[in-house]
Amino acid sequence: MIFHSRDFNLTEKLDYYAAGASVFYGLYYTPIRVFRLEQSKKERLLNIWTWTCLALYAAHVSYLTFWRWDYTYNMAANVVAGIVQNILWSWFSITRYRKMHKIWAAWPGLIVAWIVFAMSFELLDFPPVGGMIDAHSLWHLGTVLPTYWWYNFLLKDAQEDMAVSSSSSSTSSSDEEDRRPRPRTRRQSSISQILPALGEVPAYPPSERFFDPPRPPKVFRDRLGLSPLRSRPKAETMDSIFNQPKPVVKIQDEVKSALVQNAAPYPLPEGKRFQYGTAGFRMKADLGLDHVVYAVGIVAALRSKRRNEATIGVMITASHNPAEDNGVKVVDPMGDMLEQEWEEYATKLANTENALFGDVYEKLTNDLLVDPVHQVHTRKSRVVFARDTRASGPHLIKALKASLDALHVEYTDYGILTTPMLHHMVRCHNTKNSPRPFGEASEAGYYKKMANAFKKAMYGRKIKGHLTVDCANGVGGPKLHDLLKYLPNASNDGIDIKVVNDDVIKPEALNYEVMLSVACNNSLLIIFQCGADYVKTKQRAPPSSNAVPFERCCSLDGDADRIVYYFIDDNKEFHLLDGDRIATLAANFIADQARIAGIGDKLKIGVVQTAYANGASTEYIQKVMKLPVDCTPTGVKHLHHAAKRFDIGVYFEANGHGTVLFNDNAIDIIKSHDPQSPGQKHALESLDALTDLINQAVGDALSDMLLTEVALAHRAWSPQDWMNTYIDLPNKLVRVVVPDRNVFKAVDAERRLESPAGAQARIDHYVNLTNRGRAFARASGTEDAVRVYAEAHSARDAEKLANQVAEVVEAYGMRAASKS
Numbered sequence: 001m002i003f004h005s006r007d008f009n010l011t012e013k014l015d016y017y018a019a020g021a022s023v024f025y026g027l028y029y030t031p032i033r034v035f036r037l038e039q040s041k042k043e044r045l046l047n048i049w050t051w052t053c054l055a056l057y058a059a060h061v062s063y064l065t066f067w068r069w070d071y072t073y074n075m076a077a078n079v080v081a082g083i084v085q086n087i088l089w090s091w092f093s094i095t096r097y098r099k100m101h102k103i104w105a106a107w108p109g110l111i112v113a114w115i116v117f118a119m120s121f122e123l124l125d126f127p128p129v130g131g132m133i134d135a136h137s138l139w140h141l142g143t144v145l146p147t148y149w150w151y152n153f154l155l156k157d158a159q160e161d162m163a164v165s166s167s168s169s170s171t172s173s174s175d176e177e178d179r180r181p182r183p184r185t186r187r188q189s190s191i192s193q194i195l196p197a198l199g200e201v202p203a204y205p206p207s208e209r210f211f212d213p214p215r216p217p218k219v220f221r222d223r224l225g226l227s228p229l230r231s232r233p234k235a236e237t238m239d240s241i242f243n244q245p246k247p248v249v250k251i252q253d254e255v256k257s258a259l260v261q262n263a264a265p266y267p268l269p270e271g272k273r274f275q276y277g278t279a280g281f282r283m284k285a286d287l288g289l290d291h292v293v294y295a296v297g298i299v300a301a302l303r304s305k306r307r308n309e310a311t312i313g314v315m316i317t318a319s320h321n322p323a324e325d326n327g328v329k330v331v332d333p334m335g336d337m338l339e340q341e342w343e344e345y346a347t348k349l350a351n352t353e354n355a356l357f358g359d360v361y362e363k364l365t366n367d368l369l370v371d372p373v374h375q376v377h378t379r380k381s382r383v384v385f386a387r388d389t390r391a392s393g394p395h396l397i398k399a400l401k402a403s404l405d406a407l408h409v410e411y412t413d414y415g416i417l418t419t420p421m422l423h424h425m426v427r428c429h430n431t432k433n434s435p436r437p438f439g440e441a442s443e444a445g446y447y448k449k450m451a452n453a454f455k456k457a458m459y460g461r462k463i464k465g466h467l468t469v470d471c472a473n474g475v476g477g478p479k480l481h482d483l484l485k486y487l488p489n490a491s492n493d494g495i496d497i498k499v500v501n502d503d504v505i506k507p508e509a510l511n512y513e514v515m516l517s518v519a520c521n522n523s524l525l526i527i528f529q530c531g532a533d534y535v536k537t538k539q540r541a542p543p544s545s546n547a548v549p550f551e552r553c554c555s556l557d558g559d560a561d562r563i564v565y566y567f568i569d570d571n572k573e574f575h576l577l578d579g580d581r582i583a584t585l586a587a588n589f590i591a592d593q594a595r596i597a598g599i600g601d602k603l604k605i606g607v608v609q610t611a612y613a614n615g616a617s618t619e620y621i622q623k624v625m626k627l628p629v630d631c632t633p634t635g636v637k638h639l640h641h642a643a644k645r646f647d648i649g650v651y652f653e654a655n656g657h658g659t660v661l662f663n664d665n666a667i668d669i670i671k672s673h674d675p676q677s678p679g680q681k682h683a684l685e686s687l688d689a690l691t692d693l694i695n696q697a698v699g700d701a702l703s704d705m706l707l708t709e710v711a712l713a714h715r716a717w718s719p720q721d722w723m724n725t726y727i728d729l730p731n732k733l734v735r736v737v738v739p740d741r742n743v744f745k746a747v748d749a750e751r752r753l754e755s756p757a758g759a760q761a762r763i764d765h766y767v768n769l770t771n772r773g774r775a776f777a778r779a780s781g782t783e784d785a786v787r788v789y790a791e792a793h794s795a796r797d798a799e800k801l802a803n804q805v806a807e808v809v810e811a812y813g814m815r816a817a818s819k820s
């Protein structure tokens with residue numbers, strides 16, 4: 001090997017400058033990858049680092065060119081830059097390897113060791129062997145192997161990155177809107193920086209990136225040339241990795257038999273078919289729900305492994321259903337609803353005979369957790385769970401623990417919580433060590449976060465009069481009493497709250513719209529009319545609220561994940577302020593604060609509704625508030641997903657489920673914007689407080705209640721002022737029982753029926769005959785029924801249209817049953 005034997009002045013300089021550039025580039029890139037400086041929230045840091053490195057390199061070249069051609073200095077500069085990188089990569093390897101247990105994660109550290117070994121030739125110089133092979137040439141020779149090795153590490157690291165990103169995005173539902181691109185953060189993810197030739201790669205919130213599921217999706221494999229149709233030389237190796245037959249993982253016999261044995265008290269009822277619906281499984285608690293809950297424990301265990309040991313939540317509740325019902329649902333790592341694809345696995349397990357639990361678990365492990373690259377099944381599972389106050393809760397928790405025990409899952413039992421509190425806990429657990437921790441995973445942590453944010457968001461505003469809160473005799477009652485211990489009262493710039501229907505001792509008192517009469521002193525007394533569902537469907541205040549005219553009242557549902565407001569006027573007329581009203585109030589308030597803060601034009605604010613939203617509210621948002629509105633199928637999982645497309649997405653179902661989501665871009669802007677006036681400062685601080693006050697994991701009645709109070713106080717609005725913003729179109733909701741609701745398949749965000757054939761044409765016919773008429777029918781996801789909604793210019797027309805559509809549904813339902 002001959003090195004530098006024919007150097008000229010110019011070639012020598014080019015050699016040194018190029019080598020310096022390569023070493024300095026390493027110094028530049030290493031902290032970017034190790035500390036993820038490419039994330040949008042670290043943009044400022046990245047800019048500073050870029051300019052520092054450019055300045056260092058320019059100074060280095062200038063010194064050598066214009067000052068002194070100094071070999072010792074050049075060597076020292078390169079060695080120092082190299083040592084810094086080596087230390088960082090070694091640290092990166094140790095921490096990554098500990099976390100992932102994958103050999104390739106340790107490659108950078110091993111490459112460093114190799115480079116140090118090769119570099120020792122450079123430092124421990126010796127006379128050229130045979131007058132030709134000197135120490136310097138051997139050092140260069142030693143750098144050939146790590147290049148190949150390093151390239152492979154970058155590839156693996158990039159694939160891992162894409163797998164993480166794809167998991168964050170894979171919550172897409174199948175509806176049309178969900179296929180639209182998500183808003184991009186300002187900077188692309190690291191993969192697009194490493195492999196720019198791949199083109200655009202969607203960027204996802206950094207907070208979601210640390211979960212690490214297997215296997216990049218096909219679109220990325222194609223882009224990487226990994227699909228069988230491409231024939232690039234490298235593709236064959238990678239292709240064979242991704243397209244090999246999956247290895248078969250055998251689950252230990254003792255785990256399989258524990259799954260079967262522990263299930264013994266919870267048999268699958270004969271002739272029953274369970275389905276994961278709009279909000280998990282929901283049914284009469286004594287008709288086999290314990291079997292379903294047992295199966296859900298297995299789903300949660302699998303899901304936790306799949307999401308890289310993230311904590312998964314399980315909530316036992318049937319929300320607004322009657323007291324004898326119960327239900328169960330799974331909460332994903334960021335506190336949102338279970339990814340849609342997994343509902344199918346939950347349904348499969350729930351319908352599995354006890355004797356087959358071990359085999360089905362083994363099959364799902366092989367299908368979902370194992371491929372030649374990822375052996376996710378060896379990871380741990382972590383689950384947290386809670387229940388509402390229903391009498392069947394403790395038995396169901398026992399069933400859940402039985403399956404978690406069989407699978408050696410690490411779990412925390414939170415006892416009794418509201419549904420949104422459990423979602424909060426899940427997100428807190430999973431963001432504990434992330435750049436955006438959600439909070440403390442305890443009840444006190446939840447109350448403190450909300451109470452502090454409430455005080456800040458109020459910004460000294462006064463709340464007029466007290467608020468009466470009907471807790472539906474559900475879990476919201478005791479939890480609201482606990483929250484009040486942290487909230488200041490009105491005389492201390494806080495809020496006075498009168499709690500009604502907070503009896504959790506009588507389980508049968510929960511929720512109810514059901515008219516129940518009991519004998520009392522020889523007379524009939526009507527009790528238990530309470531809860532958000534009662535108020536919304538009966539358009540009546542619960543008798544126990546005893547509200548005087550214009551007093552603000554609100555009702556929660558059984559698990560406190562939805563809320564509606566209402567008041568009576570001086571003619572004792574009832575006025576409902578439902579989820580649509582809360583959405584318009586919140587969106588209006590937030591958009592105003594953003595405008596006052598001087599950041600209105602930097603943020604995309606939008607509202608998401610379902611087909612049940614009153615047409616007048618949609619028109620008001622679009623025409624008066626001038627904000628975009630998206631419509632999704634029923635169920636908060638759809639709304640939540642759609643709201644993520646905005647910087648600030650406000651979503652509410654008309655029945656009061658909903659919240660507001662702030663994406664990373666919005667939070668960065670709110671936190672970093674430099675206020676130009678005291679007004680701007682106030683508005684920015686209020687917005688900042690709202691990001692904590694609002695439970696962004698899921699719709700939360702307690703948090704929504706405080707948000708509403710803050711918005712009303714800032715505007716100094718009475719409930720009447722709020723009501724006057726627009727006039728609702730009269731509407732009617734009807735529940736139709738048919739032999740098989742599944743024959744009713746809806747499309748276009750559930751606004752039209754695709755089947756049974758001909759039904760939609762009949763509905764259209766009646767809608768066209770009605771002044772300002774709108775109507776639709778869809779199968780419920782939580783009850784065995786079809787729901788019909790109609791609105792029109794007058795209450796009579798709305799009622800007539802609803803009945804006409806209900807008749808269409810009944811007729812087509814019967815016709816389908818007689819055919820089958």
Ligand SMILES: CC(=O)N[C@H]1[C@@H](OP(=O)(O)O)O[C@H](CO)[C@@H](O)[C@@H]1O
Pocket residue numbers: 278279319612634635636653655657779780781782783787
């Ligand atoms: C018209 C209506 O209120 N539907 C409710 C109800 O769903 P259905 O699929 O309509 O049964 O329960 C869901 C879960 O609680 C809730 O998200 C939804 O808004």
